[in-house]
Amino acid sequence: KPESYPPGPPLMPIIGNLFSLWLSLKKLKYHHSVWQEWSKKYGNILGLRLGYTNVVVVSGRDLIKEVSSKDVFDGRPNGFFYLLRSFNKKLGLVFSDGATWHKTRRMVLKCLKNFGYGSRSMESNISEECKALIDLRMADAGMPVVVNHMFDVCIVNILWKLVAGRRYDLTNEQLTILCDLITRSFKVVDMSGGILNFMPFLRHVFPNLIGYNELIAIHDSLYDFLRTTIQEHQNTIDIKKPRDVIDMFLIEMNSQKNESFSTEELLVICLDLLEAGVETVSNTTVFMLLHIVRNQEVQRKLQYEIDTQVGSSRRPTLSDRSKMVYTEAVLLETLRISSVAAVGIPHMALEDARLGNYTIPKGTFVLLAIHDLHNGEHWKDSLSFRPERFLTREGNLIQDDWLMPFGSGKRRCIGEGLARSELFMFLTHLLQRFNLTVPEGDSLPSADPIDGVTLSAKEFKIVFEPRNNSFM
Numbered sequence: 001k002p003e004s005y006p007p008g009p010p011l012m013p014i015i016g017n018l019f020s021l022w023l024s025l026k027k028l029k030y031h032h033s034v035w036q037e038w039s040k041k042y043g044n045i046l047g048l049r050l051g052y053t054n055v056v057v058v059s060g061r062d063l064i065k066e067v068s069s070k071d072v073f074d075g076r077p078n079g080f081f082y083l084l085r086s087f088n089k090k091l092g093l094v095f096s097d098g099a100t101w102h103k104t105r106r107m108v109l110k111c112l113k114n115f116g117y118g119s120r121s122m123e124s125n126i127s128e129e130c131k132a133l134i135d136l137r138m139a140d141a142g143m144p145v146v147v148n149h150m151f152d153v154c155i156v157n158i159l160w161k162l163v164a165g166r167r168y169d170l171t172n173e174q175l176t177i178l179c180d181l182i183t184r185s186f187k188v189v190d191m192s193g194g195i196l197n198f199m200p201f202l203r204h205v206f207p208n209l210i211g212y213n214e215l216i217a218i219h220d221s222l223y224d225f226l227r228t229t230i231q232e233h234q235n236t237i238d239i240k241k242p243r244d245v246i247d248m249f250l251i252e253m254n255s256q257k258n259e260s261f262s263t264e265e266l267l268v269i270c271l272d273l274l275e276a277g278v279e280t281v282s283n284t285t286v287f288m289l290l291h292i293v294r295n296q297e298v299q300r301k302l303q304y305e306i307d308t309q310v311g312s313s314r315r316p317t318l319s320d321r322s323k324m325v326y327t328e329a330v331l332l333e334t335l336r337i338s339s340v341a342a343v344g345i346p347h348m349a350l351e352d353a354r355l356g357n358y359t360i361p362k363g364t365f366v367l368l369a370i371h372d373l374h375n376g377e378h379w380k381d382s383l384s385f386r387p388e389r390f391l392t393r394e395g396n397l398i399q400d401d402w403l404m405p406f407g408s409g410k411r412r413c414i415g416e417g418l419a420r421s422e423l424f425m426f427l428t429h430l431l432q433r434f435n436l437t438v439p440e441g442d443s444l445p446s447a448d449p450i451d452g453v454t455l456s457a458k459e460f461k462i463v464f465e466p467r468n469n470s471f472m
């Protein structure tokens with residue numbers, strides 16, 4: 001017989017576990033570390049109440065797969081923080097559910113594929129950005145460079161070519177500001193939505209302290225940019241020749257079908273793609289560089305593989321990937337050890353549901369302990385960066401199903417293929433042309449992340465020293 005709600009730390013009136021969360025955060029620094037410590041004490045299905053909201057944290061491969069595979073958990077939270085970014089409605093792709101989510105996910109995937117998502121033309125977009133990036137680093141070769149945001153504009157460009165049909169110069173000021181806004185919005189709260197979600201009335205008392213004013217200002221600016229982009233499309237569209245995802249949506253909206261989309265929906269979809277597709281890849285790529293400068297042996301092995309499989313007379317391509325198992329293992333090890341989506345994107349129970357021996361009430365937020373999954377007991381010496389853990393003795397790749405950086409099931413990430421291709425291309429292009437070191441006198445960068453909606457690396461610098469290979 002199922003018990004009622006899963007166990008968790010003792011509750012206080014009204015605020016539930018918020019005070020213990022605040023106390024534990026002071027000690028452990030990261031939300032995912034608090035969930036991990038509490039899960040160890042109370043079990044793999046951890047039952048919390050944050051303010052008025054039930055929040056359950058699910059740990060371990062089997063339970064995470066179970067949640068991800070059951071339709072009843074395919075909801076997304078109704079919390080104040082999530083609705084704040086979408087005109088106080090459940091719109092778009094990432095934070096919608098039910099019929100809106102089904103039709104939006106279908107349409108977004110159809111449009112992206114129509115403009116080459118997953119095909120060769122996408123490869124040429126990535127390749128163009130890699131070339132621009134190499135030129136930029138050649139220009140400041142030998143000098144220390146802060147790397148934390150060096151991929152941002154490249155990553156927007158790759159996505160924006162499909163979504164809005166254009167790219168920006170890597171030093172474009174407007175785009176740099178835009179990327180900075182996204183970064184800031186990701187640092188105001190964690191993925192659970194923070195205090196703004198659980199005690200939203202506090203925005204009337206401490207609007208600055210809890211990040212309300214900042215989030216409003218950031219989203220206003222992001223929507224200004226997106227409104228202008230959509231307006232430009234409306235002014236120049238040829239309905240017989242859609243140029244990009246926005247054009248396809250505008251044509252669909254014009255066709256007056258029942259299931260069509262509103263301009264607000266299109267705005268939120270564009271924001272969703274920008275927010276889900278930029279910080280995640282950018283932060284993972286930066287962590288990848290961080291682990292490489294911390295582990296020079298890994299760098300040497302990567303360069304050996306690039307030199308023997310690609311050489312120096314041409315640039316790497318995605319078709320090199322299948323031969324480059326060590327490089328692939330470095331990508332997997334980065335996705336494991338620095339899991340930027342530490343608790344995935346919260347799910348929500350659409351009805352009362354059974355999980356393990358418990359009943360999860362309708363409306364409960366469900367966080368997936370992905371960081372813990374990737375750094376827990378399943379992995380030997382989980383704290384060391386050791387790509388070899390993904391290789392057999394014969395040098396074949398090991399697919400370990402404890403690694404789920406993109407989630408699983410129907411809500412799984414739609415950008416996985418793109419993200420993996422970007423990571424491969426950025427890494428191989430850079431290491432083909434440069435040796436990466438920390439500037440003289442700097443200590444090795446810390447692998448400890450900064451908390452937020454996604455985890456990010458603390459600021460650090462790298463010197464890009466051109467390699468002695470005669471590149472054509």
Ligand code: HEM
Pocket residue numbers: 068093094095105272273276277278280281284340341344345346405406407408410411412413414415416418419
């Ligand atoms: C290293 C890079 C990335 C990581 C680690 C990552 C991770 C994730 C995770 C864990 C989820 C949630 C799965 C779930 O709800 O169970 C997700 C969803 C999503 N991702 Fe990614 N992602 C990455 C890159 C991208 C890119 C490049 C795009 C852009 C195309 C993207 C678009 C999305 C969207 C739209 C969703 C929501 C899907 C839905 O709710 O139906 N992601 N991602």
